[in-house]
Amino acid sequence: MSSPGQPTTQVDDAFAERLVALIRDDVAATDELVEPATDLLLTGLVDSLGVVVIVDWIEQELGIEIDPGDVVLEHFQTVDLMLTYLRGR
């Protein structure tokens, strides 16, 4: 957990792996394979509560606050899209 002024966790490969693990182990509603390009929403793999869990975890890991207006399909449909969004902030 980071606090203001402290160096925050980077959005690197290790972070990406932890994110995939979170989704696979704590969020996914089914046993389907979760990979960075997997569509999480179309098949019902992640529901709206799952989205909240993911956003909360990212905010804690990176010590950031994500604007609710940014919590949209375009940024969270796949892990790759999440990483693209986070790196572009």
Add this chain to the structure above:
Amino acid sequence: MRLLTDLVDRTRLDAVQIDGADRALTDGSSSLSWHEYADRVARIAAVLVDHGVRPGDRVAVRLAKSCDSFASVHAVLRAGAVMVPLDPLAPVTPAAAVIADADCAVLITDRRTAALVAEFPGVRCVVVPGGRELPPDQRVEGVDFVGEAEIEATAPADRVIVDADDPAYIIYTSGSTGTPKGIVHSHASALAYARAAVEEYGLDSDDRLANIAPLHFDQSTFELYAAPLAGAMVLVIPDPVLRFPASVSELVARERITVWYSVPYLLEQISDRGALDDRDLSSLRWVLYGGEAFPPSALARLMERLPAATFSNVYGPAEVNQCTAHHVRTTPVGPVPIGRAWRAAKIRLVDPDDRSIEIDGAGRVGVIAVSTPTMMTGYWKSPNLTAAATFLDPDGSRWYVTGDLAREGDDGALEFLGRVDHQVKVRGHRIELEAIDALLREVDGVTAATVVVDRPEDDDDRLVALVVDDGTRPAVTEHIVELLRARLPRYAVPADIRVVDSLPRTATGKVDRPAARALVEHTD
């Protein structure tokens, strides 16, 4: 107009001067004009008839929200058949149970489900709108597969004429023994509802409705039937978008939606996480909500954010579609009433133990009984259940007894007070707790079980199962979760399974549900 079949029909649309080029349906990316909608409906209907669908046959529809899901519903009706909507997100086992119970020989679904058709014995034809051909190794012998190519190559069918009292659709709902029961509605019932809705909410061809409810939830009848009656456009919000309140609000603002209808849960999500500060939702003039209570403070907050909209609390079990409405004119401080009898509906409060006794006098509690033109014909193939739930008044009118308790307020509006049984609503979904209890007891090693609803103040409602096991089976919790996930829709699977030494019991030995609920609240 006597039949739902008349609604999305080229001749009728032209006759009532609905501009065929105007948008009728959109899912945010693709759209259909009225003529395209009618054409699509008529082609899918023709395919059904070509593959042996006869008037009165049941056709199951298992499709996620899309333009084609709406077209498929109307196609089944156009063929004179009975539409049986299925939850597209439910596991195979409950879907198969409904298909078998309704005796559906034809299934309209997506490609993924089509590959699983062997799980639905009795289905001899599967239609996949927009679907490519299935490869030979995925086809099942004896089952016709119809994809998009055949739909497009088939000439539009004429309407098949049936009686207004004939069944139009069957909505399946949970039963207390665990077996779902089918609620049959006729064309007459559905049209009576559509007309009442158009009048009540002043719907016309300038309106733009958002469809949030899935096809198997009767709130969708508003968008399916009232919208085309008024010539109003429908925005079908896809499931992936529904998971993001900020995406939903963006789509609703972009499409200038005028009427919204959903369960309170989704409205609360949009209020909390829908980025409303950055959205212009001034186009909304009506926000209808129903299915469960809207916490007053959350409702007040949302009303403040949407000053141009009138909020309407809609009440009605699926057996009668809608039977009361209460338009919220002042800031709610306590629970909002469900209101007065809606349109042509008549309501009585009756004694829970003797329905022939009417409860008179303001303030006294009784069970809501309804007589309405929007009433079901009955439960599918269950005359006993139908007889148990309905009665004939001496004046000849038919009444349905809900399991809902209410009291008349000082102003004559009804206040909802809860259930007489153990049916609950969780995030808008109707769940029979006893049905889940029964399933839990089927697990080897489980000797007793009960499911309660935990409604924490700052978190979502959820189901918690308390289970007593005899210790003979290791990892009993995992087995329970596996069984429940295979047999129940996701919203009915308890979020938490707790193994306890014993269940709290009353003096007569029955499970003491209030005590079980308290146990869950206090150990959190």
